[in-house]
Amino acid sequence: MENHNAERIIDITNLQISFGNQEVLKNVSLQLFNGENLVVLGKSGSGKSVLIKCIVRLLDSASGIINVFGENVNTLNGSKLNDLRKKIGFLFQSGALYDSMTVKENLEFPLRRIRKDLSQPEIDTKILEALENVGLADALNKMPSQLSGGMRKRISLARTVVVDPLIMLYDEPTTGLDPVTSDEISALINEVQKKYKTSSIIITHDIECARATADRIVMLQDGEIYMEGNLAAFENSKDPLIKAFFK
């Protein structure tokens, strides 16, 4: 039992959050185990993005416990929360690249703040390596406005992994992308897991992305966990809602 607990990177118990009168998450409990890719599926508005924003405390939950590496996120003070956030990479739905900075500056920004031990040549090397990993080394001096949607997503992924996070949180990584680019992003997610040995939560409603990346799947419906299992369990499910997703 103890060994099993030690493998739990994220442990969420009875998480509840409301916006005004609307209850977004109702007693959600889930775990992320070391080295796995956990896909959280669900319709738009089912509370998927809210869930991962609570993990890094971009949103405060009404009740429940979120333990990340054994620390309760809700009780951490400013500096301890920052220390924890340094271990977590968050890929935003929109990419969230800083518009006023070049690609290089975008990657340099978190590196300078999180990896203060690195010298400038080391920073430059890491930036180039991260960009090569996403196949965009030539975009170093471009502005985000000069990049396509897929390129922005890749640069954003490079910015997230450049600081060597232990956990990756992907918020709709393939939304708004064509099928080919979506497949490339899904492949990159798997590469990141292998290369950086990360544990990941992937929020998506893109079944192809889920098929390509999931070790385990959790389905959210109206703020509650509807089903949990591996890909095969979902593919073979007779439940009409699950079938509607996996047809």
Place this chain on the structure above:
Amino acid sequence: MKIVLPVTKAKNIVRGNSLKISEKTIAQTHIINNFLTNIANVCLFFARFIKQSFTPNPEFREFFKQCFQIGYKSLPLISVTGTIMGLVLTIQSRPVLANFGAESLLPGMVAVSLIREMGPVITGLICAGKIASSMGAELGSMKVTEQIEAMEVSSTNPMKFLVVTRVWAAILMIPLLILYADGLGILGSWAGANLKGDVTFSLFFAQAFSHIDFYDLIPAVIKSFFFGAVIGLVGCYKGYNAGRGTESVGIAANSAVVISSLLVLIVDVIAVQITDMIG
């Protein structure tokens, strides 16, 4: 953290107890609730700004970048405005002064009115239009596109990086822009005086500065620091607290201009009253 007062909950309790309260009263309660919530959020924002201003490891690089954006990039607009201010004031005042045979007072009159009042207020309003709107739109679009949240998860305090640097840059640069506009205004006035006359540069400036002392300059400089604070804080507050959709970026920019312009005028009235009381 944003404060939200629980009026909706109160409304339900009131209804549950079957007290006869009209919809109009509930609507009025909502207006008061929103007003008080806004006041509380502004106070909270200001308190966070003060707190973050004095925490270790200031963001000097971003501060100097913002000084460049606010100061240097406003120079063309302020140059034109300042010069035209002096020029127009001279062209309009000259015939009136000539009627009283007081044309020699023109440089002094223009210099005093520019330095005491017109320079700071007009430059302040121009800066409110240019700087507050730009801050409101930039931070608003950063909020909409999750860039502020991205900063937060990169262990960077966005309040410190985005707001503190911009507000202090505005506090520092707007007084300098006002002094620059004053100088160009006097230069424009000299050009205006030479349109229908012949005054040497040295004579005009000697006349102008003979009517000015530190009691004209100091209150104007002090109030211009407050103009900078008001413009920076309102611009950042509106952008930082913009809503979720793209429409809210426009609303943030627009309300930043309107509120900061209004506050510049209110600060000016208060400053004039204080200066008048001190004598």
